[in-house]
Amino acid sequence: MALPPRLLSRLADLVALPSVSSALAEWNQSNRAVVERLAEELNAAGFTVRLQTVSRAPDKVNLIARRGEGEGGLVLAGHSDTVPCDPDAWHSDPFTLTEREGRLYGLGVADMKGFLALAVEAALEAAAHPLAAPLVLLVTADEESSMAGARALAAADLPPGAAVVIGEPTGNRPVDRHKGVMMERLRLRGRAGHASDPAAGRSALEGMHELIGELLALREAWAARWRDPRFRVPVPTLNLGRIHGGDNPNRICAECELDIDIRLLPGMAIEPLRAELAERLSAVAARRGLEGDLQALVPRQPAVLRAGRLAHRRPGRAAQRRAGRSTPPSPPRPPIWPPSAWTWSCSAPATSASPTSPTSMCRSRTPGPGLRHPARADRRALSGAVSRRATIAPSPRSRP
Ligand SMILES: [Zn+2]
Numbered sequence: 433m434a435l436p437p438r439l440l441s442r443l444a445d446l447v448a449l450p451s452v453s454s455a456l457a458e459w460n461q462s463n464r465a466v467v468e469r470l471a472e473e474l475n476a477a478g479f480t481v482r483l484q485t486v487s488r489a490p491d492k493v494n495l496i497a498r499r500g501e502g503e504g505g506l507v508l509a510g511h512s513d514t515v516p517c518d519p520d521a522w523h524s525d526p527f528t529l530t531e532r533e534g535r536l537y538g539l540g541v542a543d544m545k546g547f548l549a550l551a552v553e554a555a556l557e558a559a560a561h562p563l564a565a566p567l568v569l570l571v572t573a574d575e576e577s578s579m580a581g582a583r584a585l586a587a588a589d590l591p592p593g594a595a596v597v598i599g600e601p602t603g604n605r606p607v608d609r610h611k612g613v614m615m616e617r618l619r620l621r622g623r624a625g626h627a628s629d630p631a632a633g634r635s636a637l638e639g640m641h642e643l644i645g646e647l648l649a650l651r652e653a654w655a656a657r658w659r660d661p662r663f664r665v666p667v668p669t670l671n672l673g674r675i676h677g678g679d680n681p682n683r684i685c686a687e688c689e690l691d692i693d694i695r696l697l698p699g700m701a702i703e704p705l706r707a708e709l710a711e712r713l714s715a716v717a718a719r720r721g722l723e724g725d726l727q728a729l730v731p732r733q734p735a736v737l738r739a740g741r742l743a744h745r746r747p748g749r750a751a752q753r754r755a756g757r758s759t760p761p762s763p764p765r766p767p768i769w770p771p772s773a774w775t776w777s778c779s780a781p782a783t784s785a786s787p788t789s790p791t792s793m794c795r796s797r798t799p800g801p802g803l804r805h806p807a808r809a810d811r812r813a814l815s816g817a818v819s820r821r822a823t824i825a826p827s828p829r830s831r832p
Pocket residue numbers: 511543544575600601780
C-alpha cells in the first residue's frame with residue numbers, strides 16, 4: 433500500500449494507544465495518550481495547541497489545534513475514542529496496525545483514527561505554506577459513549593470555521609444528515625429469594641424477558657410508522673446493547689437493567705418516544721409486582737438535517753442569494769483535498785460487534801472467554817472484535 437511512511441507510522445501509533453469509551457465505567461478508558469500523540473506533531477509544526485479537560489476520572493481531553501487567528505477557515509474534526517471490542521473475533525492484534533490483502537486492520541482504523549492520522553498529515557503539509565485562512569483541528573473525547581467531549585467543545589465557544597470536514601467513515605460520500613439518538617437504561621427491581629421457592633421473590637430478570645418482547649414489538653411498530661429512504665437504514669432502529677441482572681443461579685434475580693440505543697428519523701419527536709418506553713416499562717412492572725425506572729445515558733438528540741450551517745454550499749452562495757441572484761443547485765461532488773470549502777458531516781453505520789456498549793450490536797448472548805475485563809486483562813483483552821468500524825473496509829470474513 434503506497435502510503436507515506438510518516439502517515440503509516442502515525443496511524444500505527446494511534447492504534448497502539450487504547451482509547452475505549454463506554455457507558456460501562458469498568459470499560460471506560462482515558463484518551464489522553466492519543467490526543468497527546470497528535471498534539472506533539474501539531475505543536476512542532478507551529479500550531480497553537482490546547483488540551484481541554486472533559487473529565488478527570490478517567491482522564492478525558494479534547495484537542496484544539498489552530499494555525500491562524502479569527503473566524504472562518506477550515507475545521508477538520510474527529511473523535512479519538514473507539515468502541516470496546518471482542519478479542520476472540522479478531523484475526524490479528526487490534527492494537528497492532530496490520531496490513532492484509534491491501535487493507536489496514538486495527539481497532540479504530542476506520543472510525544476514526546485513520547482520519548485523525550490523515551488530518552494531521554494534511555495539516556502538516558498545509559502548515560509548510562502561508563495560510564490565507566485559519567486551519568483548525570478538533571479532536572474530541574467520548575463520542576462513542578457520553579459525547580461529553582463534543583458538549584465541552586460547544587461550550588468552549590470557539591470562533592466558528594467557514595467549513596468543517598468530519599471524517600467519519602461514509603465510504604467517501606458526503607453526508608449532510610444524521611439520525612437522532614437516544615441511549616436509555618431500563619431497570620427493573622423485584623425481590624430476591626431462594627431459587628427453590630419461586631413464590632419467595634419477584635424476578636426482575638423474568639420481568640426483563642417480558643419487557644424485551646415489548647421493546648421488539650415497539651421496534652416493529654416504529655418501523656411500520658416511520659420510513660425515510662434518504663437513509664441507508666430507512667427505518668428507526670432499536671438495539672438491545674447490554675443487559676445485566678442477578679448474581680447467582682440459586683437466587684431469584686432482584687434487579688435487572690438493560691441498555692438500549694435508538695436511532696431516530698427526522699420527524700420523530702423525542703418526548704413521545706420516551707413516553708412510549710416508560711409506558712411499556714411500567715406496564716410490565718405493574719403486571720409483575722416490580723419497580724421500574726428509565727434513565728437517559730446521554731442527552732437525547734433529535735435527527736439533524738443539513739448538519740452545519742454551510743452544508744453543501746460553496747463559499748459565497750449565501751451572499752449571492754442575499755443579493756437576489758439565483759444559483760443552480762450544486763451537484764454532489766466527491767470529497768477532494770483540499771476540500772474546496774465543502775462542508776460535509778458524516779454518520780457511520782452502526783455495525784460494530786462489541787456487546788459492551790449501547791452504541792454497538794451484540795454478537796453473542798453470553799460473554800465468551802474473550803470478553804475479559806480491560807482493567808485486569810492484558811492489552812489483548814481489548815483487541816479483537818471483527819468490526820466494520822474497525823477496519824478500512826470489511827473483509828469477507830469480517831462481514832456480519
Ligand atoms: Zn465515529
